[in-house]
Amino acid sequence: MAMVTLAPTPDSSPGKTRLSADAPPALVCRNLWKVYGANAETFLRENPEATPAEIRAAGLFAAVRDATLEIRQGEIFIIMGLSGSGKSTLVRCLSRLVEPTAGLVFYEHQNLLRMTPDELIQLRRHKMGMVFQNFALLPHRTVLGNVAFPLEVQGLPKEEREERARKVIDLVGLTERAGHYPRELSGGQQQRVGIARSLAAEPALWFLDEPFSALDPLIRHEMQNEFLRLQRMLSKTIVFITHDFDEAIRLGDRIAIMKDGVIIQVGTAEELVLKPASDYVAAFTRHVARAKVLTAGGVCVPVIPGEPLGPIVPASARLAEVAAAVLSADAPAAVVDANGALLGKLVKASLIADLVGGGQ
């Protein structure tokens, strides 16, 4: 099948900001390991290629194994996996909440693992923000107090920090609730506070650790929209953890799938659907609403020169958006990229096959 979709597809979906693959990497990790147990470091130095069985035999437990990632400036990067897959540990290694056992982490060309505690504090104060699954709100502080907390820690004067906090609270729509205490808020509102707090210091790098998992489905959907709205305004570099594949394809530019501490595959939602690296990934993508994930460019086939073509569809368009036009036309649809160059065609029969998942 033709793989032409990796071309830039700007403004393909209302929420996401598709980025070119050559956006500079912001956060990079190479061969990152987190192994728990006595003398894990020594063991890893002596067995850099340790297999899971060897690690277990040594009485150790590997939460993250040999992870290598490049997260680009301004993209929403999703780390997806079931519970116990190591995604939380990985993200804590990236923020150095957990000390990795081996490997390298670079943020904007600074070696994170070499930083002194003071440098790390400065980096976190000004560059990083994090949203937690169970909100992690401070029960003794009001909404305003919670949101102003990171600024207070930095030592900003009260007036300035409260002014800035109020702006972020406005941003997440909690203006009326600024004087409330967390226990007086609903779950969705609490997480809005968590989000506002993580944004208060205007970080460039934003970690979200299953931020919506503790919310019920309706609120979750609303919060996802809210998140996309914020990201359109703020364009941060985002590392987002979830165990929900639907959430991942809804929000993510690229998705890393983890299992047993290993990153199995990294790609766009469409790549994961069309070219799953393993049965495990395929099992995740099997129940995906394909029409909303696959693009015309992703499933088009080469054109025979001189062939008559019907309607013209953009390569970035989702199949759901073009299906009606393609199916009602007599000739195959022409798929063109953003510059109008012809990439291929969409044939009715194969389009239907793609939509029902038998295209491969």
Place this chain on the structure above:
Amino acid sequence: MSDVALQQGRLHLRLPAGWIVAVLVALAVLVPYAAPQTFAWAKAYPATWIVPVSDWLKAFLYWLARDLTFGLFTFKEMTRFISSLFGYALAVPKAVFSTGITFGDEDGAFHIPRVSWAGLIAAVTVWSYMLGGLRLAVLGFVGFAYILVFGQWDSAMVTLSQVLLAVLCGVAGGIGLGILAFRVPRLEGAVVATLDFMQTVPTFAYLVPLVFLVGVGPVSGMLATILYAMPPMVRVTMMALKRVPPELDELARMTGCQPRQVLWKVLVPSARDDLLVGVNQVIMLTLNMIIIAAMIGAGGLGFDVLNALRQANGLGKGLEAGLAVVALAIVLDRMSRALVELRPVHGAAAQHRRRLFWAGLAALIGFTLLSFAFPALESLPPEWRITTGSMWSDVVSWVNINLFSTADALRTFLLIYILVPVKTFLIGFPWVGLLAVVAGGAWSLGGWRFALGMTALIAFIPVAGLWERGMTTIYLCSISVVIASLIGLPLGFLGSRSERMHKFLGAMCDTLQTLPSFVYLLPVVMLFRIGDVSALVAIVLYAMVPAIRFTDHGLRRVPPSLQEAGTMAGCTGMQRLAKVELPYALPEIMLGVNQVIMMALSMLVISSFVGTNDLGKQIQVAISQADPGKGLSAGLAIAFLGILADRMIGRWVAARRERMGF
């Protein structure tokens, strides 16, 4: 004998170790009875074998006091310094609440009054209202008004000022140590072990070395109280900090907090509720101990109670003072509990709260200022006071006249048919047998090493020459534990069956636990005079609470699905209880019994006041004779008994829970 040995040898080949141990234990118990002449050494512990532990302890303490030096200063100087420090610190709340400040001599004296009673009652009432609404306000008002009207104000203020300082020190020290143990994991184990020990040593034992090192007076009373009340705060702090969700710790680090900021801006405030529970405990323990510390000169209400117990006809006055202690205890307890429940609010509610706080403070200061002009506001004129002392004396004599025969019959019955036989049996029990019983039991619970440790603990009693007093302690303790359980378990069962009963028992237990242990002695002595029966009743009343609580809670925790399974299998009510619920709840109930034992041991020491002849008596005598060695060795013996019971029951519960897969 050779027959038995032979038989035993043969048994060894076929029977499991359990049988051999059982046979050995039986031999150790029975043989000294069977052949008292041959095995006289195994029955009564030979006096020549006694290790002079008391003398060693005494010598050690004398060495501490006389010879130990840290180079720059001696141990004695250090204790002197600490006690003078506390002396100065104590002077502040004492002046504020109790004496006021007087400058100059008698003629031209200028007097700054103490906090006015009107001010304090108003403030307590308003603040109670702020914390817990109208009901608490009424309680606060009635409690303090009682103290005032019945002429207990002066003593109560002495006690209150001591309580305030001791609570302050206890809480600050407890949080400090708790944080230290939390931050430095290497210290944690040592801290926990020390706390375990301190909490099993009976209250009284603290007093002995303190009197020796610091001397009699309010300061050593304070120090004993702080030492006694602080351990739970340390524990609560450690637990509270550990219980803060890890996400909050991560949050603190991700926002770039310095370690100090992590602690004070995130962890400690988030642990507020748990910490306040600790503060409540410290307050109650402080009050409990400060009353007992009257024995070493702490003064205040405790002194009044103690004095009443010592006098033949003082019971009426004693009851009045006792009730004042109860009033103070209940008000302080409920106020501090309401503080735990207090949730932050915003807007109008917050403003209301602030206003109430300032109103209380304003009343406190306003009335005190007014008392410059109106001395009656500082100290209620005697003619306005009421004393019920004579009424209580009348009650006492009425009780003596009308209930005496009933009470005496009960007393005699208990003595003749239960207490004396058990006591005689236990004191006459072969010491080798006792060791063997403990060793055998411990072995079956936890193997050889555990058995060795437990046997060493019990061996302390005969080896240190404390046999008779130790066995008296064991006898009183075990009988009271049995009776307390016999009363407490059915009550707990009833509580688990009906909501109304549950509530009633809850309130009753709350009140029983709020009362300082010393207060229990008053009504008991009134009914049963001096002697073992009085001690027994006081201990049972005091120690019964956990039996009720844990049984109620344990039975309530049986999952409904299990109960339904029992019912569906066709159990009758009794069968369900006996076959389903009790086995499930048994570990929890046993933990309750464990608590009963601990409380009985601590009450035992205090009840030596009403004339028992056990280890507690020895401590009491040691205090009056200033013989720290004897007091300490008796205290250690009680502590060892407590540790023994705690570890054995703990093992049993753990094994049982493991088997049930908890």
